[in-house]
Amino acid sequence: MATPVLKIQKASIFQRENLILSEVNVTINPGDFVYLIGKTGSGKSSFMKTLYGDLPLQEGTGEIVGFNLKGLKEKQIPFLRRKLGVVFQDFKLLNDRTVRANLLFVLKATGWKDKSAMESKIDDVLDKVGMKSKGFKYPYQLSGGEQQRVAIARALLNDPELILADEPTGNLDPQTSVEVMQVLQEINKNGNTILMATHDYALLLKYPSKTLKCDSNKIFEVVQKTV
Numbered sequence: 338m339a340t341p342v343l344k345i346q347k348a349s350i351f352q353r354e355n356l357i358l359s360e361v362n363v364t365i366n367p368g369d370f371v372y373l374i375g376k377t378g379s380g381k382s383s384f385m386k387t388l389y390g391d392l393p394l395q396e397g398t399g400e401i402v403g404f405n406l407k408g409l410k411e412k413q414i415p416f417l418r419r420k421l422g423v424v425f426q427d428f429k430l431l432n433d434r435t436v437r438a439n440l441l442f443v444l445k446a447t448g449w450k451d452k453s454a455m456e457s458k459i460d461d462v463l464d465k466v467g468m469k470s471k472g473f474k475y476p477y478q479l480s481g482g483e484q485q486r487v488a489i490a491r492a493l494l495n496d497p498e499l500i501l502a503d504e505p506t507g508n509l510d511p512q513t514s515v516e517v518m519q520v521l522q523e524i525n526k527n528g529n530t531i532l533m534a535t536h537d538y539a540l541l542l543k544y545p546s547k548t549l550k551c552d553s554n555k556i557f558e559v560v561q562k563t564v
């Protein structure tokens with residue numbers, strides 16, 4: 338069996354002194370597509386933040402893409418994030434530069450130097466999300482769905498071992514949500530591992546996959562009922 342990309346055991350997750358989740362045991366293997374569901378305030382974002390080093394893991398053990406979350410040092414966080422692709426609800430693109438310049442900015446910030454390698458990587462990730470022809474546009478010239486595709490392309494730049502998507506369709510209408518979901522499904526089929534927090538039960542029904550639920554300070558796997 339391949340090494341898991343994420344293995345959390347007996348973890349407790351806190352926001353300041355408040356216990357948000359306890360006895361968390363979650364394993365994600367390469368190639369998985371896993372949903373994280375649960376009502377507002379149940380701890381989905383807190384869990385995601387723990388995984389990308391925004392919240393310290395105070396209790397329990399956690400290994401993610403080869404990093405030990407317990408005792409993770411501030412200076413290790415950029416290296417952890419390089420092996421993760423993080424996608425947020427609000428896209429977080431830089432509005433003062435084009436799509437291609439947004440991607441170039443990330444490549445340079447993560448140590449890329451070779452100009453032609455960077456251009457070809459940008460072509461490659463834009464192609465994967467169906468946005469190759471729109472690289473010259475500014476984010477504000479794009480629809481929400483297109484901006485999210487670019488954010489997914491950005492997450493793919495450093496060939497992440499795990500993509501963490503926190504409510505990636507939260508700002509999109511149902512049709513656009515399905516289109517963005519198709520992009521995520523496609524990249525998962527091509528080998529990317531994805532953990533996606535969502536409120537969108539319609540997507541779960543349309544694209545069933547392993548589902549974890551945050552409820553009553555715990556995370557447990559739920560079995561989807563087929564109607």
Ligand SMILES: Nc1ncnc2c1ncn2[C@@H]1O[C@H](COP(=O)(O)OP(=O)(O)OP(=O)(O)O)[C@@H](O)[C@H]1O
Pocket residue numbers: 352353355357375376377378379380381382383384551
């Ligand atoms: N920075 C913070 N400081 C203190 N408490 C916080 C902080 N961020 C979140 N919380 C609390 O932690 C709990 C879990 O919040 P979290 O954002 O993880 O939930 P969520 O399931 O992601 O909710 P949503 O679906 O609304 O995004 C909530 O009770 C929230 O009030």
